[in-house]
Amino acid sequence: MTRDLVIGMAGSGGDGVVAAGEALMTAVALDGYYAMLTKSFGPQIRGGESSCRLRVATVPVPSPGGTLDVAIALNWDDFLRFGGELPIGGHTVVIYDSATGVAPDQIPVAGVRPAEVVPVAIGEMARKAAGTDKAKNTIVLGLLAGWFNLAPQHIVSGIRKRFAKKSAEVVAQNERAFQSGLEYAEAHPLTSDCRLEGAPADAPPKLVTDGNDMCAAAAIFAGCEFFGGYPITPSSEIMHFFNREIWKHGGTMLQAEDEIAGIGAVVGASFAGKKAMTATSGPGMSLKTEMLGLATIAELPLVCVNVQRGGPSTGIPTKSEQSDLWQAAFSAHGDVVRPVLAPVDVADTFGVTIEAFNIAEHYQTPVVVLSDQDIAQRKESFDAIDTSVFTLEQRRRPTEDELRDYLRYRFTESGISPISHPGMKGGNYLAAGIEHNESGAPTANGEMHAKMNDKRIRKFRPLAGRHDLFVVDGPDDATLALVGWGSLAGVLGEAAAAARAEGLRVKTLVPKLLYPVAADVYARFFRSVQAGLFIEQSHQGQLHRLVRMFVDLPPGIESLARSGSNPIDAGLVLARVRQLARGLQQARAPMVEQVG
Amino acid sequence: MTTVVDVYVAKDYKSDLKPIWCPGCGDFGVVQAIYRALANIGRAPHEIAFISGIGCSSRIPGYTTAYGFNTVHGRALPIAQGIKLANPELLVLVAGGDGDGFSIGGGHVAHAIRRNLDLTYIIMDNQIYGLTKGQLSPTSPKGMKTASSSFGSMEDPVNPLLYVLGYGARFVAQGTPADMAGLAAVVEEGIRYPGFAFINVQSPCITYGEADQQLKAQKQRLEPLASLGHDPSNRLAAMELAQAYGTKLYTGVFYRDPAPGPTFEDLARERQAQLEGQRVTREHVLDAFRPE
Ligand SMILES: Cc1ncc(C[n+]2csc(CCOP(=O)(O)OP(=O)(O)O)c2C)c(N)n1
Ligand code: SF4
Numbered sequence: 100m101t102r103d104l105v106i107g108m109a110g111s112g113g114d115g116v117v118a119a120g121e122a123l124m125t126a127v128a129l130d131g132y133y134a135m136l137t138k139s140f141g142p143q144i145r146g147g148e149s150s151c152r153l154r155v156a157t158v159p160v161p162s163p164g165g166t167l168d169v170a171i172a173l174n175w176d177d178f179l180r181f182g183g184e185l186p187i188g189g190h191t192v193v194i195y196d197s198a199t200g201v202a203p204d205q206i207p208v209a210g211v212r213p214a215e216v217v218p219v220a221i222g223e224m225a226r227k228a229a230g231t232d233k234a235k236n237t238i239v240l241g242l243l244a245g246w247f248n249l250a251p252q253h254i255v256s257g258i259r260k261r262f263a264k265k266s267a268e269v270v271a272q273n274e275r276a277f278q279s280g281l282e283y284a285e286a287h288p289l290t291s292d293c294r295l296e297g298a299p300a301d302a303p304p305k306l307v308t309d310g311n312d313m314c315a316a317a318a319i320f321a322g323c324e325f326f327g328g329y330p331i332t333p334s335s336e337i338m339h340f341f342n343r344e345i346w347k348h349g350g351t352m353l354q355a356e357d358e359i360a361g362i363g364a365v366v367g368a369s370f371a372g373k374k375a376m377t378a379t380s381g382p383g384m385s386l387k388t389e390m391l392g393l394a395t396i397a398e399l400p401l402v403c404v405n406v407q408r409g410g411p412s413t414g415i416p417t418k419s420e421q422s423d424l425w426q427a428a429f430s431a432h433g434d435v436v437r438p439v440l441a442p443v444d445v446a447d448t449f450g451v452t453i454e455a456f457n458i459a460e461h462y463q464t465p466v467v468v469l470s471d472q473d474i475a476q477r478k479e480s481f482d483a484i485d486t487s488v489f490t491l492e493q494r495r496r497p498t499e500d501e502l503r504d505y506l507r508y509r510f511t512e513s514g515i516s517p518i519s520h521p522g523m524k525g526g527n528y529l530a531a532g533i534e535h536n537e538s539g540a541p542t543a544n545g546e547m548h549a550k551m552n553d554k555r556i557r558k559f560r561p562l563a564g565r566h567d568l569f570v571v572d573g574p575d576d577a578t579l580a581l582v583g584w585g586s587l588a589g590v591l592g593e594a595a596a597a598a599r600a601e602g603l604r605v606k607t608l609v610p611k612l613l614y615p616v617a618a619d620v621y622a623r624f625f626r627s628v629q630a631g632l633f634i635e636q637s638h639q640g641q642l643h644r645l646v647r648m649f650v651d652l653p654p655g656i657e658s659l660a661r662s663g664s665n666p667i668d669a670g671l672v673l674a675r676v677r678q679l680a681r682g683l684q685q686a687r688a689p690m691v692e693q694v695g
Numbered sequence: 696m697t698t699v700v701d702v703y704v705a706k707d708y709k710s711d712l713k714p715i716w717c718p719g720c721g722d723f724g725v726v727q728a729i730y731r732a733l734a735n736i737g738r739a740p741h742e743i744a745f746i747s748g749i750g751c752s753s754r755i756p757g758y759t760t761a762y763g764f765n766t767v768h769g770r771a772l773p774i775a776q777g778i779k780l781a782n783p784e785l786l787v788l789v790a791g792g793d794g795d796g797f798s799i800g801g802g803h804v805a806h807a808i809r810r811n812l813d814l815t816y817i818i819m820d821n822q823i824y825g826l827t828k829g830q831l832s833p834t835s836p837k838g839m840k841t842a843s844s845s846f847g848s849m850e851d852p853v854n855p856l857l858y859v860l861g862y863g864a865r866f867v868a869q870g871t872p873a874d875m876a877g878l879a880a881v882v883e884e885g886i887r888y889p890g891f892a893f894i895n896v897q898s899p900c901i902t903y904g905e906a907d908q909q910l911k912a913q914k915q916r917l918e919p920l921a922s923l924g925h926d927p928s929n930r931l932a933a934m935e936l937a938q939a940y941g942t943k944l945y946t947g948v949f950y951r952d953p954a955p956g957p958t959f960e961d962l963a964r965e966r967q968a969q970l971e972g973q974r975v976t977r978e979h980v981l982d983a984f985r986p987e
Pocket of ligand 2: 715716717719720721722751752821825826899900901902903
């Protein structure tokens with residue numbers, strides 16, 4: 100029995116492995132399990148090879164996991180194309196379609212001998228039970244349900260719902276295929292025992308979605324009434340969700356002619372008084388830069404989501420990276436502070452997106468949300484979110500009194516001035532990208548420019564005290580530390596837990612506010628620390644270097660940074676933590692001798 | 696109870712900001728014409744949003760009492776569309792230079808026309824870059840010598856009138872401050888037109904412009920389309936006349952679609968009304984993620 104199972108599947112386009120993964124995801128969520136589903140596709144848009152990876156557990160799932168517990172190949176060649184994403188280890192059970200022409204002792208995985216190799220005539224079973232190859236994925240669902248104890252009732256009701264629109268015959272075919280897989284598994288038990296423990300009987304109902312849909316839903320919850328964007332992988336689903344939902348809320352969306360127009364319309368909507376958002380990925384973010392500067396100087400709230408993908412330029416559109424941090428923080432001319440936030444998983448995307456709107460509205464500023472392809476496109480099952488805990492901020496409007504001698508950019512103590520919008524009598528002003536005085540009138544006066552810069556930067560000071568936007572975990576006086584952000588937060592937590600189980604004193608810091616750098620939070624966290632790692636999916640370790648611009652870190656802090664499409668897994672982090680711990684011990688040893 | 700009906704006159708739209716255009720710049724006349732047109736229409740200044748890009752001409756919103764937004768170079772149209780979609784009740788004006796609209800911002804014009812929001816787009820076409828001190832513009836005639844074409848331009852100019860007619864614009868007109876009454880009239884008509892209206896204004900640059908483009912020369916050669924007996928509901932005839940851009944100076948309405956049809960914001964409101972019944976309260980947005 101196991102509490103945590105990682106299943107990887109791969110096949111050709113028509114094999115439906117992703118559909119099988121989705122069906123399984125829904126079924127286990129209904130059973131009350133936590134789960135995470137990641138998908139991967141070959142470069143071909145339709146009909147190419149595809150894979151998915153499902154991690155199911157009785158406890159929240161922090162990451163996609165390392166090597167697979169179960170590998171399912173409808174075709175070996177396709178499976179091997181995903182080598183880095185679907186790694187096989189010594190404990191893996193490999194199940195594959197025997198028609199593939201590979202013998203069990205030939206399973207071609209360099210240097211690894213899987214625990215068990217099970218050839219099954221998957222295609223033949225599909226043809227026999229359903230009369231079509233198309234049912235191969237349903238056979239697989241039957242095998243998984245039988246061998247690993249995975250939600251058979253919910254899979255069957257899922258099949259009924261999914262094919263109800265087609266015909267009774269298709270439903271029956273798929274039910275037969277499922278049954279045939281199930282019976283096969285029961286008749287041919289595995290030697291390894293990796294049946295999944297039942298979910299706790301009182302497991303609360305789970306929600307299931309991905310980061311992109313969550314981001315759009317959060318924006319609508321936050322009161323966003325306008326979306327402007329341009330399609331780009333992997334952010335487009337945010338626009339799709341808005342398009343389906345926003346009209347129902349009396350709002351509008353625009354698929355613009357390019358990213359500049361997309362964010363331009365958002366700037367306009369914000370000027371007109373509405374909460375507004377745009378979403379994009381790498382190259383689109385580059386195009387939006389000039390408009391972000393405009394919104395900064397015009398002091399207009401807006402949220403700009405960048406779902407990071409591999410870069411630079413078109414890079415790898417379908418793979419995750421964390422390499423746009425410097426761009427988010429610094430790609431502006433002139434003196435600019437632009438708040439940057441990052442969610443750590445699908446559920447967290449809800450709160451972080453709302454926070455982005457709150458910061459945007461409160462400080463009258465563009466805010467960048469750095470999501471990443473991993474969070475954006477993976478599905479998670481998680482506990483229901485209590486929406487009543489969120490408060491929503493609105494930009495500060497001028498009162499009747501303030502409208503009598505209204506100055507849009509009035510110097511206030513906080514640096515925040517009440518903002519009017521067209522339609523508001525007495526609030527008329529000229530917004531501009533050009534420097535202006537308190538009323539908004541253009542000026543080239545150097546002193547005024549310095550004062551305005553000071554106003555625009557000073558207003559962000561309270562962000563430095565937002566300890567609530569940082570997650571600290573572990574013993575306060577730990578000497579070892581891990582820092583990571585975005586989708587790597589789960590990996591980091593998993594590695595820290597494993598290290599603690601080995602007796603190492605490790606604490607973790609996960610910033611959700613990446614910029615401005617809250618120097619105090621880092622300084623306090625690192626006080627007890629002698630060695631540590633910043634874990635990041637970028638070549639240059641962008642957060643590590645960004646933090647060092649503002650904070651003096653202790654000497655033993657290193658960067659574990661890697662770009663490339665194969666995510667950093669907890670095993671790799673744990674290995675480095677052990678190394679650091681050994682280093683600390685060795686450094687301490689001679690000291691003991693001296694004292695003695 | 697008595698209702699007070701505000702009546703506005705031209706000077707109600709004139710701001711306290713002193714224009715920094717060169718004395719004699721055509722843009723002075725354009726802003727005057729806009730004051731007049733707005734007074735005839737009578738919308739309160741705080742219900743007007745006046746958006747521009749960057750250039751000498753783009754300073755124009757600051758000289759009015761409307762809500763103004765002097766944005767970045769070439770991007771006034773997307774911003775204006777966002778404003779109109781966010782609040783369709785506003786009267787939204789957009790203005791800029793020929794460089795702003797047809798060079799850097801050229802890509803946006805086709806789409807603003809295609810989307811057909813109720814905006815009025817005024818280009819102050821001086822065939823030169825004024826603000827950056829006299830470089831080639833997309834409407835500069837071939838052979839013109841400028842700071843960036845010392846030996847004469849080697850490019851064909853764009854024809855703004857033909858461009859927008861080709862893109863399917865529903866209202867296309869041309870004016871010049873050399874004929875103030877005519878200019879104020881086309882601006883007013885453009886604003887009243889229920890959809891995207893394009894107005895090309897031959898607004899001369901006295902500092903870097905060609906001699907034959909100045910107000911005096913324009914006065915001699917302008918020809919009102921009305922006096923030619925042109926039928927503004929005939930798009931092909933309008934395109935024919937538009938061919939003369941750069942040689943003749945026709946003023947007035949080239950084309951006015953007699954059946955304007957719904958605007959983008961009309962369609963958006965229709966869709967909102969259709970789907971309103973399906974609205975879930977915000978607290979329930981996450982219900983969509985409950986598996987079944
Ligand atoms: C992205 C960007 N590129 C270049 C400029 C510099 N620039 C400002 S105005 C302008 C051209 C102005 O010409 P036009 O639009 O015809 O207006 P005019 O000044 O003649 O009224 C240029 C190139 C800028 N502000 N922003
Ligand atoms: S440079 Fe030309 S366009 Fe600019 S203000 Fe002077 S005259 Fe007008």
